[in-house]
Amino acid sequence: MSRVAVVTGGSRGIGEAISVALKELGYKVAANYGGNDEKAKAFSEETGIPVYKWDVGDHQACLDGCAQIAADIGPVDIVVNNAGITRDGILLKMSFDDWNEVMRVNLGGCFNMAKACFPSMKERGWGRIVNIGSVNGQAGQYGQVNYAAAKSGIHGFTKALAQEGARFGITVNALAPGYIDTDMVAAVPPPVLEKIVAKVPVGRLGKAEEIARGVAFLVSEDAGFVTGSTLSLNGGQHMY
DSSP states (O other), X not given: OOOEEEETTTTSHHHHHHHHHHHHTTOEEEEEESSOHHHHHHHHHHHOOOEEEOOTTOHHHHHHHHHHHHHHTOOOOEEEEOOOOOOOOOGGGOOHHHHHXXXXXXXXXXXXXXXXXXXXXXXXXXXXXXXXXXHHHHHOOTTOHHHHHHHHHHHHHHHHHHHHHGGGXXXXXXXXXXXXXXXXXXXXXXXXXXXXXXXXXXXXXXOHHHHHHHHHHHTSGGGTTOOSOEEEESTTSSOO
8 A cells, every 4th residue: 555645835846846756656645735726726636636725833724634634545654844934034123923933834834743643653653754944944044043943943853753753663854955946946036046056066056856856765665764864955055
């Protein structure tokens, strides 16, 4: 029987690439999304991957959403915590709501999804949780104290939960992308983007498919001895 994978933020950008890659490898994939109904519908029609709408920062919504996926497709074996938002601004201009919302979604979403799926993974003696961090959670970034803190928190969350899951056959790892050629990065003004690329030793932005291949390894049977680790895919921008 195919493993069931849930990818949060799975209908756009990096999440879309992850969802498609896992389906192509034979997994039963469910893609969570938060708001863009039109894009999610088009994604589902194009790929055949079912989509489920809920806010990953809402604890009960995660419990209910994963229970629905289990009823529709089967118990969740793999969770890829990819969903995230930005509310950038320097600390002096950042509101508490900007801080809190990023922490609630980006870091809280990882907790909520783990709480929803960890118990059934434990019962079955197998599970994979992959949390998508960021180079900016490792190195920091001007104007992103909220985002950098949330992503840095993901790395600590990963190491701690990996220790809890190890004896139950559950691995927990993180993947920290650098700057990837997505719609979000494409919105950066060209002069700023040129400066970013200039700091990447390989001389280009990453591709969403490259991140997806990293996730595919971490959720595979072959990665059973890998847990509590962070795979950094950033073109050498930050060596950590």
